[in-house]
Amino acid sequence: xxxxxxxxxxxxxxxxxxxxxxxxxxxxxxxxxxxxxxxxxxxxxxxxxxxxxxxxxxxxxxxxxxxxxxxxxxxxxxxxxxxxxxxxxxxxxxxxxxxxxxxxxxxxxxxxxxxxxxxxxxxxxxxxxxxxxxxxxxxxxxxxxxxxxxxxxxxxxxxxxxxxxxxxxxxxxxxxxxxxxxxxxxxxxxxxxxxxxxxxxxxxxxxxxxxxxxxxxxxxxxxxxxxxxxxxxxxxxxxxxxxxxxxxxxxxxxxxxxxxxxxxxxxxxxxxxxxxxxxxxxxxxxxxxxxxxxxxxxxxxxxxxxxxxxxxxxxxxxxxxxxxxxxxxxxxxxxxxxxxxxxxxxxxxxxxxxxxxxxxxxxxxxxxxxxxxxxxxxxxxxxxxxxxxxxxxxxxxxxxxxxxxxxxxxxxxxxxxxxxxxxxxxxxxxxxxxxxxxxxxxxxxxxxxxxxxxxxxxxxx
Amino acid sequence: xxxxxxxxxxxxxxxxxxxxxxxxxxxxxxxxxxxxxxxxxxxxxxxxxxxxxxxxxxxxxxxxxxxxxxxxxxxxxxxxxxxxxxxxxxxxxxxxxxxxxxxxxxxxxxxxxxxxxxxxxxxxxxxxxxxxxxxxxxxxxxxxxxxxxxxxxxxxxxxxxxxxxxxxxxxxxxxxxxxxxxxxxxxxxxxxxxxxxxxxxxxxxxxxxxxxxxxxxxxxxxxxxxxxxxxxxxxxxxxxxxxxxxxxxxxxxxxxxxxxxxxxxxxxxxxxxxxxxxxxxxxxxxxxxxxxxxxxxxxxxxxxxxxxxxxxxxxxxxxxxxxxxxxxxxxxxxxxxxxxxxxxxxxxxxxxxxxxxxxxxxxxxxxxxxxxxxxxxxxxxxxxxxxxxxxx
Numbered sequence: 048x049x050x051x052x053x054x055x056x057x058x059x060x061x062x063x064x065x066x067x068x069x070x071x072x073x074x075x076x077x078x079x080x081x082x083x084x085x086x087x088x089x090x091x092x093x094x095x096x097x098x099x100x101x102x103x104x105x106x107x108x109x110x111x112x113x114x115x116x117x118x119x120x121x122x123x124x125x126x127x128x129x130x131x132x133x134x135x136x137x138x139x140x141x142x143x144x145x146x147x148x149x150x151x152x153x154x155x156x157x158x159x160x161x162x163x164x165x166x167x168x169x170x171x172x173x174x175x176x177x178x179x180x181x182x183x184x185x186x187x188x189x190x191x192x193x194x195x196x197x198x199x200x201x202x203x204x205x206x207x208x209x210x211x212x213x214x215x216x217x218x219x220x221x222x223x224x225x226x227x228x229x230x231x232x233x234x235x236x237x238x239x240x241x242x243x244x245x246x247x248x249x250x251x252x253x254x255x256x257x258x259x260x261x262x263x264x265x266x267x268x269x270x271x272x273x274x275x276x277x278x279x280x281x282x283x284x285x286x287x288x289x290x291x292x293x294x295x296x297x298x299x300x301x302x303x304x305x306x307x308x309x310x311x312x313x314x315x316x317x318x319x320x321x322x323x324x325x326x327x328x329x330x331x332x333x334x335x336x337x338x339x340x341x342x343x344x345x346x347x348x349x350x351x352x353x354x355x356x357x358x359x360x361x362x363x364x365x366x367x368x369x370x371x372x373x374x375x376x377x378x379x380x381x382x383x384x385x386x387x388x389x390x391x392x393x394x395x396x397x398x399x400x401x402x403x404x405x406x407x408x409x410x411x412x413x414x415x416x417x418x419x420x421x422x423x424x425x426x427x428x429x430x431x432x433x434x435x436x437x438x439x440x441x442x443x444x445x446x447x448x449x450x451x452x453x454x455x456x457x458x459x460x461x462x463x464x465x466x467x468x469x470x471x472x473x474x475x476x477x478x479x480x481x482x483x484x485x486x487x488x489x490x491x492x493x494x495x496x497x498x499x500x501x502x503x504x505x506x507x508x
Numbered sequence: 509x510x511x512x513x514x515x516x517x518x519x520x521x522x523x524x525x526x527x528x529x530x531x532x533x534x535x536x537x538x539x540x541x542x543x544x545x546x547x548x549x550x551x552x553x554x555x556x557x558x559x560x561x562x563x564x565x566x567x568x569x570x571x572x573x574x575x576x577x578x579x580x581x582x583x584x585x586x587x588x589x590x591x592x593x594x595x596x597x598x599x600x601x602x603x604x605x606x607x608x609x610x611x612x613x614x615x616x617x618x619x620x621x622x623x624x625x626x627x628x629x630x631x632x633x634x635x636x637x638x639x640x641x642x643x644x645x646x647x648x649x650x651x652x653x654x655x656x657x658x659x660x661x662x663x664x665x666x667x668x669x670x671x672x673x674x675x676x677x678x679x680x681x682x683x684x685x686x687x688x689x690x691x692x693x694x695x696x697x698x699x700x701x702x703x704x705x706x707x708x709x710x711x712x713x714x715x716x717x718x719x720x721x722x723x724x725x726x727x728x729x730x731x732x733x734x735x736x737x738x739x740x741x742x743x744x745x746x747x748x749x750x751x752x753x754x755x756x757x758x759x760x761x762x763x764x765x766x767x768x769x770x771x772x773x774x775x776x777x778x779x780x781x782x783x784x785x786x787x788x789x790x791x792x793x794x795x796x797x798x799x800x801x802x803x804x805x806x807x808x809x810x811x812x813x814x815x816x817x818x819x820x821x822x823x824x825x826x827x828x829x830x831x832x833x834x835x836x837x838x839x840x841x842x843x844x845x846x847x848x849x850x851x852x853x854x855x856x857x858x859x860x861x862x863x864x865x866x867x868x869x870x871x872x873x874x875x876x877x878x879x880x881x882x883x884x885x886x887x888x889x890x891x892x893x894x895x896x897x898x899x900x
Contacts, residue, residue, distance in 0.1 A: 443634070444631055470625055471652055472626055472627075476626045
């Protein structure tokens, strides 16, 4: 089996199929571990961890000299680098352990079964297999007026290597990644403007989470512009700033910022693959696949960011595993409803399944159970009583249709919902469980109790 | 005081029973010892007698339901007893009941666990679908929502059948036969041996003994009785055939208990002649006549149909020459005997007319191989052709 790309959509299926006895080769043209390990999940979480520490110290009034922020920021970047090195070398060990052949170079198709690997523009190796998995990830979709120049207009690659903190930063894209960077820079005192073209931030998450998140950002003085699109940029080297002209519902607005971070649109990283030679067809800038992860070319599969449909390492893991299972003859399918969506700001947010709006549309009447962390003992004790757990359940059988959490440990708590949904445990069964006190998880229990109005620690308005 | 009627445990291996028919209706007067309900087990139909006298106040499980042994199935109350008093009395129900077949009741055994998601369970219950009828597609065969929905969908579709067809539900003894024979034919690797045997001496023996037996016992001696005796003697010589297979183990059984297939109007039953090797021909004849009579009246006890180690099926009376009988599990072999026909055969260099019959042996290849089974069948042939060997 040949896998192109060593990110989560590549290395997990590589290990999985090696364990199933296949002989596997992984081709990587850049950094081993792809976006997740080098420029995504791991480094951003390392940075956010330090930012939340700074935030806690700052709020507690322990930071006397605000000038310390720069050295703290630089230390955070160093710590991030250590974390990245650790996971990357860990990955190399795992690939070694399972005798996976690793090949450095740029892969391109010669025909649907043959891959050529180029180094310095020359084909140095040819690989052949009836089982090929494309997991090359995604790249920013660059278009005027927001073309990256590496200095004024930057992307997530450059932002992770910044030497200094800008005074003002415009972030284009009010989704998960935009919010994580907004939280991070806001914590270190940067004036952040968050620009989203849809009518709310976190447009993929439940409306209530998105509203609560927006009001919290406002409290922290992050400016949020929704329904807004940048129509032109103007670099003013003399002022060391960029002028952004935005259109908000037809109305023109202009702001000046020191840097612009673009995290909005992405497209499949496919330019060097020569996909037409493999008869692999595209869909909206990504590789088109069915629920078995099969592309239009028999024997060629794709998984991860390169197929679009959300950018999560765990989605890539799962798709990669499904691809391998199908290559080995088991007709499994990806269930996109079961993929958790996680936001690592503070507080965190997470969701799985249907949003309230989608559930009502699909089922008509549903039960909604909600519990605010304000009423949760653990979060009061910890001093962060923001957010809530919301459980949406079906009326007749109590099946859980969606879980939405905004608050402490939301990205961990979501797996209670994931397990319940995957294995069809209903609200009634959750009510029967014993949750330890005091824990954040209790809020999940109380939300389940509240699906028919039976929450314990809550006043009814 | 009210009495709770429970699903009786009629044999050591019985874990559940199906209520075939209530012989009394709610509100009927019933006397202790009077047949109350017809129960089907793995092996037989059984009329269960009322453990108490009174009014049949409540039937807890209806016809067609299968419940684990010791599950309460009905309440018999005294006349005038209120429901409240009955409710009070219920927890004090004795677990043990005296059974006519004198088998001790054992404490409740857990029925087989069905893996199903909570939502699937609720859905199945609400839609009236029996979970045990569904094949689970979840991890480790767990029944998930999708599986229930698929079955529910099928249920809604009109049944595909012509109006001229008549439906006969598979119930009672037919259901038992269907289940056991399917199990045997699917799980037991059968192989079949046949041998044509000269019946001259055997028929002569039958003729010689018939009158004497009739005079002594007023019973008719049949060829089947002699064949039981022949089989018992051959089994004694070759104990591996007298065995049962359970799991990974072959159990060599000391007693030789020969089941004899008896055709009934609505099916087939195999009562067992226990310790056939210890019994005289007269005893075998009298046992078999008694069992046949009981079988026809539907009065066989579980013991009388249980514990077999070998089965004999004689289809001679039905005009059949050769057939391949299905093994009666967990036994090792079954002998099928065809009709006796006069045929020209070479005997001592001359063509002679001799009465001949086909003996057909089906065996479980897990327990024995062809050579062993062939040896056994030849041992039968030798005895049939030289009946005095039975005296040894």
